[in-house]
Amino acid sequence: MSPAAGVGGAAAADAAEQRPAVTVGDVEVAAELLADVVRTTPLEPSAALSELVGGPVLLKCENLQHAGSFKIRGAYTRMSRLSAAERERGVVAASAGNHAQGVALAARLLGIRSTIWMPVGAPIPKVEATKRYGAQVHQAGTTVDEALGHARAHEAETGAVLIHPFDHVDIVAGQGTVGLELLEQCPDLRTVVVCTGGGGLVAGIATAVKARAPHVRVVAAQAEGAAAWPASLDAGEPRALARMATMADGIAVGRPGDVPFGLVRDLVDDVVTVAEESLSRALLLMLERSKLVVEPAGAAAVAALLEDPGAFEPPVAVVLSGGNIDPLLLMRVIRHGMASAGRYLGCRVRVPDRPGALSGVLRVLAEADANVLEVFHTRTTSALAVDEVEIGLQLETTGHEHATAVLTALALAGVRVVD
Structure with a gap:
């Protein structure tokens, strides 16, 4: 190779490193793919939150999505692009529940065999729903990260394709379609608040929103008992938590994903953490005032508004990421929320x-x-x-x-x- 070619090759490599893992074009392609698969979920005004913030607050109701959360968007996008040989080997995933249901439903729609590893103690309704969508379910470990280890072992043993909950470009692109819908439904949007665990949803939304409306502020909300993002962003790389303790099982992820990390670092304006008390208050508020069943993870963005309503310029879109909650946990959270209030x-x-x-x-x-x-x-x-x-x-x-x-x-x- 000539010196000139070497320099050019290095420049091309540097450009490739600087290119974002996912672009708005990827999200737009995913939106076309998902047009007949997912619901365009409603964007509903919240009078209670609007009064609190001092301007319009709108609820993006992904809790009303197929399988009860946004996860079908990324799962279907990823799995629809598998080759015939990969589909024949089947897929495997790990999840506390929402990704499990999204993968199981997408697999059923695409005619692919699915195996799901879920943590011991995962909400029974989520486990049963995953089975009803046709997946073979195994339970092991006490966290999503531990269940993911079992899923990787299954992948190595059987050749099944691992469908990661958040750490893949197709997953992030699929989740980003929520952002495109937000801008279409509310063209004058100023702030988007999104819960985050591994980062796939907020990374995808930020990719779409910042490309089309760079003035819109994107805020990620994380449960303080499982807040891996602040330390990871400070360190400049994903860092794993030593322990986690939160009722928000859907975002109890000990380490941010490598693919979402750069997108969140470059595009998300702020990451805030919310207390367990605020999560329960948020869930109760959604039930009483908006008549919406939302799981604790799905209420994290609402909790952020309750803790610091003056920090969000309206119109604000709050993403309710999911509504799959164990009725027993719902009763406990309601009691806790009522006590907090x-x-x-x-x-x-x-x-x-x-x-x-x-x-x-x-x-x-x-x-x-x-x-x-x-x-x-x-x-x-x-x-x-x-x-x-x-x-x-x-x-x-x-x-x-x-x-x-x-x-x-x-x-x-x-x-x-x-x-």
């Missing part, structure tokens, strides 16, 4: 141990419009005087101000509140 009040009071004392307490609560959910007595503890009884109360209130008013009413009635 001041809707549940737990307290212990001490009164004289004589007839009528409990009815007196209940009368005060009734006059204060507190709904009594549970009552229990304690008589045998050294902390109590001989003539005292402790009453534990679980009450339903309308909010923090009402809860404070209830406690004040008890105190004014001479009831001693001890906790």
Whole structure:
């Protein structure tokens, strides 16, 4: 090779390195491919969030997508491009549930055999739905990352094609079609807030949005108990978390993907983290005010608005990424969300141990419009005087101000509140 050719080859290599892994053209091609496969999900206004932010807030309802989340977009895009030989070998995937269902449904539509590895403890409805779409399901490990290790071993043993949840250009391109829809549905959009785990969804959306409307701010929201992105971005490369703890299983990913990383680094304006309490409040808000069932991961973007509403310039689009939630978790999250919102009040009071004392307490609560959910007595503890009884109360209130008013009413009635 001549020196000139060598320099040219190096320049071409440098250009290839600088070229983004996914372009808006890739997303546009994916949109054509998916035209008859996915729903153009609605963009619904949220009066409650709009009032909070001080301008229009719109909910991109991917929880109403086929299989209950955005995942079918990337899964179908990736799998439709497999060769005949690859399709014959089948596909394998790892997921806590949404990617599992997306892969299983795409495989059924394309006539491909699918095997899914899911973590032990994955929500039962997600496991059962994946099976109903025709996948063979195995459970191993306690996280998506551990299940992914089993999926890779299956790939090596059987030759099945691994369909990664987020770390592939076709996956990112497919997820990016959400961004194209957002711009078509809301041309004057100023901010997009997207939950993130491995980064495939926000990377795809940012690719589409920044190419067509570079002024639109793209914000990624991550559960603080599984926030691998801030440290990874600071380090300049994907870094794995030592541990994770969050109810948002759909975004509990310990290490960002290599393909999404550069796109997120270059195109996403900010990454914020949200508390578990905010996730539960967000889920409850979607249920009560928007009549939408959203899983904790899908509510992460809403949680970001609840924590810092002034940080988002309207019109704001909030992506509700999925609605597949275990009913048992839903009940727990609702209770937690109501407590966080001041809707549940737990307290212990001490009164004289004589007839009528409990009815007196209940009368005060009734006059204060507190709904009594549970009552229990304690008589045998050294902390109590001989003539005292402790009453534990679980009450339903309308909010923090009402809860404070209830406690004040008890105190004014001479009831001693001890906790």
